[in-house]
Amino acid sequence: MTSRSSSPGAGFYQPCHLVPEESVGYLMRRVMSSIRTQADAQLAAHDLTYAQWLPLFKLSLHESATVAALARDLETDPASMTRSLDRVEAKGLVVRERSTVDRRVVQLRLTPEGQRVAALVPPVLADVLNGHLSDFSHDEWQTLLGLLRRMLANGEALRQQRGTDAPAA
Structure with a gap:
């Protein structure tokens, strides 16, 4: 990756x-707000909110996770994550299991019903994302992905340069 300017930032904004x-x-x-709103509207039919379907989807990609790891991955605080998980646990979609190795660690696992409901999320997200990209060519889509990845890499480089612990947004 080459720098277009010798100083941080290209001066696009004043x-x-x-x-x-x-x-x-x-x-x-x-x-992001539009994507979330559209996905929420479709997933509301399954009694799911963004705060519920996103953790379910993430858990469906992994066998299990801890509350802290899931909160980090979703860039939210553990208390908010715990509240969301309380709701999906009450619906019978997630179970908490204490680790047999370290009793302080609580693993999260989808129930069979949680797996069924989590499987509803990818088709909805694909539909919503495709709708937002409806007049893009394949090359434009790939360019957009590349530009966003480059922005993330630039943000990570700034974070490391400044020595901050905050995750790159």
Whole structure:
């Protein structure tokens, strides 16, 4: 990856002319909000909210996880994650199992019903994402993915350069 400027940032934004509607961060947040709203609308028929279907989906990709690991992965605080998991556990979709190796560790596992419900998420997400990309060509989609990955790499480089512990957004 080559730098387009010798100093951090390319100077695309100036503080005195910063307009939210032209901000990459603002636009990405609006896109994410639209994706979440559309997915929520489709998954509401299955009595799921974003705070519930996202952990279910993530758990479906792994055999088990801890609350702390899931919270880190989803960039939320453990208390919020615990509340969401309380709700899906009450619905019989997740079980908590204390580790036999370390009793302080509680593993999360999808129940068979949780696996069934989690399987509803990928088709909905694919539909919503495809809808948001409906007039993109394949090359434009790949370019967008590459640009977003590059922004993430730039953010990680800034984080390391500044020595902050916050995850790159």
